[in-house]
Amino acid sequence: MSIAGRVQNWLDERFGWAELIAPLKEKTVPHHRRSYWYFLGGMTLFLFLIQVMTGILLLLYYRPSANEAFESVQYISTQVRYGWLVRSIHSWSANLMIFTAFAHMFSVLFLRAYRKPRELTWVSGAVLLFLAFGFGFSGYLLPWNTLAFFATKVGTEVAGQVPVIGPWIMIFLRGGPEVTGATLTRFFGFHVAVLPGLTTVLLGLHLALVQRFGISVPPAVEKQWNDAPHERREMKFFPNFLLRELMAWYTALAVLGVLAALFPWGLGTKADPFASAPAGIKPEWYFLFAFQTLKLIPAKVLWIDGEVLGVLAFGAAGLVWLLLPFVEPRRPAGYRAVIALGVFAVAFIAAMTAYGYLSK
């Protein structure tokens, strides 16, 4: 018997290995002309795993203090062999991960995969996206360069606009009234301990729910299959779908490799808390639409501060988005309204992002 077979037997005798993996062998994925959307979640997971691995590698040389952070990242980029590549992959993969997470979310929205019984899968996924934003925001500060310093100053200031609890949130995030080395220490802790812990738990829940309910079939296809059951198509997850997913991962890897190698992530200049903000300062692209919207709101709308209004509006929109499966009216007009909302959201984000890039 082969070594693998003997190991399998050993495991099987002790805790029923065959029984444990039986559901995986039976697992199927619906096969229809929109099946390619199913690859996006797996791609996001793959990029997340790359983040974990390159993040651990960066931890070997990174030093989280205001005096050493910039120099240690400089050291990684210039002295450590392949350090520039590891850092570049970490930065690019973060951006691609946010992008695939967005794409995954909108595909779930437009294929209405969030509908009963998968409401909690949607909620856990939406929370995972918010956590990804948290990763992006906290990780951005860690090289302690000028752009990161001011992005953090602005970002935490925005959090401070929330009525009543805002100032407290700002102090909590900054570790004091100003962005200092204390903020860096906190953000480092959030980035490498708090957020990974929360993400692991939620990711486990998200994947367990996907496993529990199986993959959703779009309503149109479902109706077609119910009318003509012999047209129902499914593909075994292991190995058929997994091998296809693997090809999707290779595609993501190719894009990532090209971006990381040809456009290595820059470092900029070391943050100086007493220098003026440089011209043309902008947040990461996935925050740009919110940043641009806040810029467009007048200083006062009626008696409310513009900033406060913007922050409240985004907070409300985020909450509606998170609870979408629960607030969706249960009738065809309601479904159409949600699709329209999705189209509006995509158009709004795309337009505001483009506007943010083009404007001064």
Next chain:
Amino acid sequence: MLCCEVARRFRLAGVLRETPAMGGSIPDRGFAAARNQSRIASPQAWADTRSNMHTGETVPPNISPGGNSAARSSSRRTLLKTFLGGGIAASLASFLYPVLRYLVPPVETNLGVDSVVAATVHELKPNSAKIFRFGNRPALLIRTAEGEYQAMSATCTHLSCTVQYRKDTQQVWCACHNGVYDLNGRNLSGPPPRPLEKYQVHIQGDEIQVIKT
């Protein structure tokens, strides 16, 4: 009639173009089959796997003309399996190489120190000592009770703790594992396997210079 029925079901299952020996192209499902090869020995089993691709559909075995399709698909599977395994192995190797190189820290620039001013002549009283920095490592300068200077590495030869001079015993002592050296750095008792590296001491004017020989 049977033929038509088989063809119809194949079209429904979307596998007609993918049947080995019917088309010229390599079926994309071949990857899956290749992965399963170790567990599938007979044509019947091969057909069973195909029937499992899409549940609810059964694909009869041996429908293709030509007779030895099982042998042909078997060698095709071996080839695909080799490609798949080789590709994955090559990918892993290409990930692993930079990672291994990354893990090895860059060599610190050696300060290349072979002489240093360890103290001034007024600094040490007889029967006392000081630790000073010699390149990247600590070293020990002792002024004996007789007033002579001795210099040696302060890194214990046992497990690299930093040793100290003891006034009471007039010996060099390592607190970690009770290693004892004499004032020439020779290991006297305890675990140290070798003497401490000895340095030369030169007094130039006011300065005590220590030189690595």
